[in-house]
Structures are given as structure tokens and as C-alpha cells.
Amino acid sequence: MKFNICAAKPEDCKDIARMIMELAVYEKMPDQVKISYKELEKDGFGPNPFYQCLVAEVPEEHKSKDGHTKVGYALFFYTYSTWKGRTVYMEDLYVMPEYRGKGMGKALMATVAKVAKEQHCVRLQFSVLDWNKPSLDFYLSKGAEDLTAKEGWHFLRFHGIALDNLAQEAP
Amino acid sequence: MANFILRKAEPKDVSDILRLIKELAKFEEMEEQVVLTEKELLEDGFGDHPFYHCVVAEVPKDKQSVEGYTVVGFAMYYFTYDPWIGKLLYLEDFYVMTEFRGYGIGSEILKMLSETAVKTRCSGMHFIVAEWNTSSIEFYKRRGAADLSHEEGWRLYEIDKCNLIKMSSK
Numbered sequence: 001m002k003f004n005i006c007a008a009k010p011e012d013c014k015d016i017a018r019m020i021m022e023l024a025v026y027e028k029m030p031d032q033v034k035i036s037y038k039e040l041e042k043d044g045f046g047p048n049p050f051y052q053c054l055v056a057e058v059p060e061e062h063k064s065k066d067g068h069t070k071v072g073y074a075l076f077f078y079t080y081s082t083w084k085g086r087t088v089y090m091e092d093l094y095v096m097p098e099y100r101g102k103g104m105g106k107a108l109m110a111t112v113a114k115v116a117k118e119q120h121c122v123r124l125q126f127s128v129l130d131w132n133k134p135s136l137d138f139y140l141s142k143g144a145e146d147l148t149a150k151e152g153w154h155f156l157r158f159h160g161i162a163l164d165n166l167a168q169e170a171p
Numbered sequence: 172m173a174n175f176i177l178r179k180a181e182p183k184d185v186s187d188i189l190r191l192i193k194e195l196a197k198f199e200e201m202e203e204q205v206v207l208t209e210k211e212l213l214e215d216g217f218g219d220h221p222f223y224h225c226v227v228a229e230v231p232k233d234k235q236s237v238e239g240y241t242v243v244g245f246a247m248y249y250f251t252y253d254p255w256i257g258k259l260l261y262l263e264d265f266y267v268m269t270e271f272r273g274y275g276i277g278s279e280i281l282k283m284l285s286e287t288a289v290k291t292r293c294s295g296m297h298f299i300v301a302e303w304n305t306s307s308i309e310f311y312k313r314r315g316a317a318d319l320s321h322e323e324g325w326r327l328y329e330i331d332k333c334n335l336i337k338m339s340s341k
Contacts, residue, residue: 143338
């Protein structure tokens, strides 16, 4: 099946928001999605973008049963390692179930890798849920390493009330 | 010793920042993994497109460390994005020299960062901690941090430069 990978435009935000929700449902956390396409537009396409996004698009004749031609996305941003320097962090990678197995996930990730190389990044990082075997197999086949297993890293977070409380303690 | 200030890092601080980065890496038993140079820190933090922000803790000259340093702690952070909740502040490194601990410097740095996060309308502050580092985990949990690896099962993955090149050339 023919498809195209290109940089997302502001008008893609409704499709990206739709797919973000689909991915959250798959990750069993749909109630955690609090932002809409409006925040995505402001935060990704303003004077100071907080993320970059690629979209996978199919021609009209291959549109989904609901009529969508934007069928996959990769959302990423730049981070920094005090040990190695510039890094790309891939926050989301998703292809709609009916379009899997056609090389779109691989193409999206390869394009993120290409952008990373162009920006002189030394590595690509991302996180995966421990039960997500199909994704884990996909990433391991591309040479990914589990740093939580290898080096013991755990993700921590200050969120909502905890963050407000911490800030209020400031002198 | 209550006498210290917190301020935004300046280009002249890069050599102190690199020194503290290496000290923290040594504590994390991964000192040999630090390949970053002062030149890269300067370019990446103080150029046209900063990849990070940095705050340093400084003591007066009369309180300098045994080797003569006055920059005794730092925190490096940047902004990331969660497609579910929006902007986040990501805390990459956070360190206070051993001889300057117990005076509240770490707490003040964390408060300053959380204020920055709230002012810039971030929904949260994220960071990673090695699971054996129980004293740091306790420090963060006392202040309300949640362990998402434990609670939700997230694991950190990485594809290194060599595999990135392979992937991007296919």
C-alpha cells in the first residue's frame, strides 16, 4: 500500500488528537488525556514549538472505514543528556490497527532517526509499557535497549497538587 | 551555613557545570559514560537554540569548597511534551556537592524548579532516578513524587547512534 510520511501541519492537529486518544485507549489510560487539538496547535505550531510531529498519510482510495487518510503519527522533541549531549525523545509512535504490517511504523521511526541525525543527536530515547509485547518486539528488532532493566532507571513525576504544594513552599 | 544563592547559569559556568556533571556521574557509577565537552555545553546551552536550561547554587568565597570552588550545586532541565496533558518540565540532572549537603540547597533548587514549572504552565515535572538510589527516591517521595515505572509499568528504552544510522539509511 502506498503511503507518505511528512511533517505535520497545523490543520493535522484534529487527526493527531484523534490518534492520540486511540493510542491512550490501547495503553488503557484514556481518562488521562486532558488536552485537545487546540492545545496541540498552539504548542506545536507557535513561535516556540514544544514538539515536532510526523504524519503517515494514505491516498483517498485507501482511506479508513471512518474516512481518514492520516493513519499514523510520531511525536518527538529534543532533550539533553549531560553525559552525551543532544538526544531525541520519541514521545508517541502510533499506526491505526488496520494499517499495520505495511511498513508505516518502521518508516515513521526511520524518519525520526533521520531528523535526529541531521540535528547531530547521539541517540533516540522513548518509553514503553512493560506489558506491551508487540511494541517491545518491534523496538528490540531495531536495536533498542531496555535501560530500566540494564541500568535500573525509574520514571518519577511531580504532578497536579504535588507540584503546586512544592512550588508554594518557595520563599 | 545559610549563605548561598541560586541563579541562572551563564556561559562562564560551563567548566563548573561539567565538573559537577562528572561528580554526579561518578556517584551513579557511570563516570566513563560522560563524553560531553565544555565546548558542546556552551554551544548547546547558550547558542541560538538552547537544548537545556541550567540553575547553579553558589556560595561566597569565604565558604568555598576544599578545592576552592564556589559553584557547589546545579540543576539542568528542559521542556518536554506529553500529548495527554501538554507541556512538562523535565529535570535531567540535579546535584549538590557532598560537603554542601544538609543546608537546604537541594530543597531550594527543587522549589525554584517547581515554581518555574507552575509559572510556565507545565502540568508536571518528570525525571528519572536509578532504582538503587534509595536516598534520592526518599527525598523525592517525601515531597510528593510518584514512581511511574512502579505504578504504571513504564520502562525507558534507547536506540544508540549506530542503530539510528542503520535505521535512517534503510
